[in-house]
Amino acid sequence: MTAALSFRDVSFGYGDGPDVVQHVDLEIGPHELIGLIGPNGGGKSTLLKLAAGLLKPRDGEVHVFGRPPHAAREDIGYVPQFALFPREFPITVAQAVLLGRLGVGSGLRWSAADRAAATRAIHETELDALAGRSLSALSGGELQRVLIARALAAEPRLLLLDEPTSNLDQRAEEDMFALLAKLSDRMAVVLVSHDVGFVTGYVQRVACISRTLICHGTSEVTGEVINELYGHPVRAVHHAHPHEPPPDRG
Amino acid sequence: MEFLQALAEHDFLQRALAGGLLASIGCGIVGSYVVVQRISLLAGAIAHAVLGGMGAAWYFGIDPLAGALVAAVLAALIIGWVKLRFAEREDTAISAIWALGMAIGILFIAKTPGYSVDLMGYLFGNLLMMSSSDLQLIAALDVVILVLTGLFFRQFLAVCFDPEFARVRGLKVERYYLLLLVLVALTVVMLIQVVGLILVIALMTLPAAIAGRFTVSLGAMMGLATLLGMTFTAGGLALSYAPDLPSGPVIIVLAGIAYLLAALLRRGRR
Numbered sequence: 001m002t003a004a005l006s007f008r009d010v011s012f013g014y015g016d017g018p019d020v021v022q023h024v025d026l027e028i029g030p031h032e033l034i035g036l037i038g039p040n041g042g043g044k045s046t047l048l049k050l051a052a053g054l055l056k057p058r059d060g061e062v063h064v065f066g067r068p069p070h071a072a073r074e075d076i077g078y079v080p081q082f083a084l085f086p087r088e089f090p091i092t093v094a095q096a097v098l099l100g101r102l103g104v105g106s107g108l109r110w111s112a113a114d115r116a117a118a119t120r121a122i123h124e125t126e127l128d129a130l131a132g133r134s135l136s137a138l139s140g141g142e143l144q145r146v147l148i149a150r151a152l153a154a155e156p157r158l159l160l161l162d163e164p165t166s167n168l169d170q171r172a173e174e175d176m177f178a179l180l181a182k183l184s185d186r187m188a189v190v191l192v193s194h195d196v197g198f199v200t201g202y203v204q205r206v207a208c209i210s211r212t213l214i215c216h217g218t219s220e221v222t223g224e225v226i227n228e229l230y231g232h233p234v235r236a237v238h239h240a241h242p243h244e245p246p247p248d249r250g
Numbered sequence: 251m252e253f254l255q256a257l258a259e260h261d262f263l264q265r266a267l268a269g270g271l272l273a274s275i276g277c278g279i280v281g282s283y284v285v286v287q288r289i290s291l292l293a294g295a296i297a298h299a300v301l302g303g304m305g306a307a308w309y310f311g312i313d314p315l316a317g318a319l320v321a322a323v324l325a326a327l328i329i330g331w332v333k334l335r336f337a338e339r340e341d342t343a344i345s346a347i348w349a350l351g352m353a354i355g356i357l358f359i360a361k362t363p364g365y366s367v368d369l370m371g372y373l374f375g376n377l378l379m380m381s382s383s384d385l386q387l388i389a390a391l392d393v394v395i396l397v398l399t400g401l402f403f404r405q406f407l408a409v410c411f412d413p414e415f416a417r418v419r420g421l422k423v424e425r426y427y428l429l430l431l432v433l434v435a436l437t438v439v440m441l442i443q444v445v446g447l448i449l450v451i452a453l454m455t456l457p458a459a460i461a462g463r464f465t466v467s468l469g470a471m472m473g474l475a476t477l478l479g480m481t482f483t484a485g486g487l488a489l490s491y492a493p494d495l496p497s498g499p500v501i502i503v504l505a506g507i508a509y510l511l512a513a514l515l516r517r518g519r520r
Contacts, residue, residue, distance in 0.1 A: 054417060073418065090462055090465050091466070091467060091468065092466050095467060099416075108401060110404070133466075134466040
């Protein structure tokens with residue numbers, strides 16, 4: 001089966017600078033929900049941008065469903081870390097989500113299929129009531145859902161999310177992971193997170209990146225791995241996940 | 251009333267009003283792009299660089315507006331190229347083009363024999379001097395702006411809203427960005443005849459900035475900005491007529507007052 005996303009000996013650096021990621025080998029299956037974790041500046045977002053085709057590797061190869069990212073754009077949904085647009089931009093939720101259909105259809109106007117796909121994405125992210133609302137009127141969590149809906153509007157087979165829970169409270173975070181788990185039934189989901197304790201409870205696999213790939217197993221991220229990843233012990237805070245029993249306090 | 255009577259009698263006033271209303275269309279559309287993209291300084295640099303082209307055209311005996319058109323498009327492409335290739339030097343490029351264009355213009359004008367009264371008109375605008383060929387040029391530029399905006403509305407929206415995402419979707423962001431700047435250049439040339447090159451930025455941005463406060467979509471913002479532009483140009487022309495004031499500055503003062511009122515109104519609603 002063709003991997004949804006594969007990195008083969010990939011290295012990348014900005015300009016003439018040193019490698020930000022180095023010799024990364026990683027394969028992600030078509031229905032996997034995988035967390036990319038690691039310290040700040042460790043190359044997580046860079047890997048995601050390489051997968052989205054926003055950056056080109058210095059060495060090695062990146063493939064999305066067997067093709068270079070630029071040739072597989074209709075299969076890629078990308079959710080950036082921050083909303084890069086000004087909040088006061090005159091655009092409604094529905095219009096912003098429709099922009100996710102760019103590059104899918106052709107013609108001068110949005111087609112019925114474009115509108116139907118955007119409506120489905122809005123429904124899936126529970127934004128129906130906000131569809132006509134201006135982006136400036138949304139909370140941080142609602143805006144995050146708009147970014148995901150925009151990515152889903154293209155009906156991708158690979159969804160890339162950069163720190164999608166960084167501005168959310170714990171309840172909204174849990175809802176977000178529940179949505180991502182549901183989406184992974186029909187697409188591969190790659191999620192960058194700095195929150196090791198939280199993300200490992202939800203994803204099927206983690207890939208630990210600190211310039212190079214340190215682990216990518218299905219086993220638990222152990223203290224030794226975290227030490228190697230961050231260069232020092234990380235204080236683990238247990239998050240209660242709805243699908244697992246509370247920790248044994250005895 | 252005096253203005254309305256004069257309007258019915260004098261062709262030059264009718265042409266002035268028609269010119270102001272026609273220019274407001276391109277101004278409302280492109281001004282909205284300028285405001286949402288926050289490139290009003292860039293538009294200011296293009297407007298001032300135009301003097302270089304006008305001065306050269308004067309010197310060589312060509313229509314100054316043809317020189318303005320070439321200089322505006324050239325300045326837009328140079329600034330756009332610098333911004334895309336060396337983003338950190340954008341402000342330097344804007345300042346350099348702004349000052350260099352004016353310097354070249356002044357040099358050519360100084361070496362052109364005689365003194366042209368048109369110069370003040372191009373610097374500060376003179377709607378009353380609008381000729382039929384000027385009107386045709388404005389109408390033609392309107393058509394170009396309307397056609398290009400109609401063809402690429404989604405692409406321009408994506409580039410202004412979130413260029414990184416547009417790039418992920420496979421859009422040639424740089425190409426559309428430069429095309430947008432060319433539209434800004436065309437609008438500058440169009441508005442020079444209405445308010446003059448020194449006041450162009452104000453007429454390009456104030457109606458759109460007001461409209462942006464009351465609309466939730468770019469299309470609606472363009473529509474409202476166009477209506478506001480028409481109101482300011484017609485109102486400025488009418489108000490300036492009886493006391494024999496220059497119409498360009500009156501139009502801008504009117505737009506400025508409306509902008510302040512709109513800002514206060516929105517603040518009061520919060």
